Amino acid sequence: MAGIAVSESDVDVVALLMRQHGDIRNLFDEVERSTGDDRRNAFRRLVRLLAVHETAEEEVIHPFTRTSVTGGEGVVEDRLTEERTAKETLAGLDGTDTDDPKFLSELLTLRTEVMAHARAEERYEFIHIRRTADPERLTSLAGAIKAAEAMAPTRPHPGTESAAKNMTLGPVAALVDRTRDAVRSAMGKDG
Template sequence: MSGLPPLPPIDGDATGRSMIDLLDEEHEQLDRLCARAETEPAASDVLVATLARHLSAEEQYLYPAVSSVLPAGATIASRELAADAELLVALRRLHTNADRSSLRTVTEHVREHTHRTAGELFPALRSRCTEEQLVRLGNRVEIARSAAPTRPHPGTPSTPPLNKLVDPALGVVDKVMDALTRRTTWEEDL
């Protein structure tokens, strides 16, 4: 493998969706949710939850892959983690205030994030990773996303291995709080 973090061995071919395809699809969903949140207050909660899950999964798998396989990957991953930290702070403001100014700030961060990843990271990863590696990483992203927090937690670990331990624990707490408050966290439930 081309310097990627170790992935468990598999018997046969890897099946599933590419990490890049999954994250790219989520970027489109985040753009759509930013627009919906302008007119639908409930979409703001879904935006917060979707973005919190998305950032958690990227921090667990995308950035370590970037760091491992791209020239200057560690520098790029550090830049993205710093941008994510700013986004989590803005997301926390949106979660607690849900005002137009907070939504505009989050929307700007989301647009910058999707532009950078789609224009720079994804093409570079596609050229340096096999489709099987990207599918195996996609499988990990799906698992991480399902266990991830649904609320922003700035200041928690953003790199493996600690984020792979802390994020699922926070995810359990967040999901309990979501159930108790009947908070909508999935777009299909809007």
């Protein structure tokens, strides 16, 4: 494909997920330092990125880890426990006004949970995926991540931390979430 630049993160699942972890860190920073509508809009983007990112990992990465990485079952169970905790915190925070005095302290709790989870994924899951998968598999997993993200719910849904639950409940949740997002956007309440 002459003339079209393809970044490493477009073809390597580990690079893609690591870039997203960086995007998540940056959005936490943006939410923390902004105010008013800017904070609200940055938080909406953070909620959406966290929701689609985790759903895609649950549908694509964790099943691969379970079957392809030595000790993968335990690695995935630990990550799912972390994900559920963070989703529960995010779900509670999602209903909080970003101008509420408690918002920033609750956001800090979420950030701590999410960043600890990201570090654990990078250390116990991603490094082993890179060692286990050949370049073609890394590329196919990146494509699967992008497809899963395109269909993922845009809000946290604690209790759906498995590929099977995401496949069963995800499409309905995604439809509801994306409809809610469209209504919010049309009303000028979302950026």
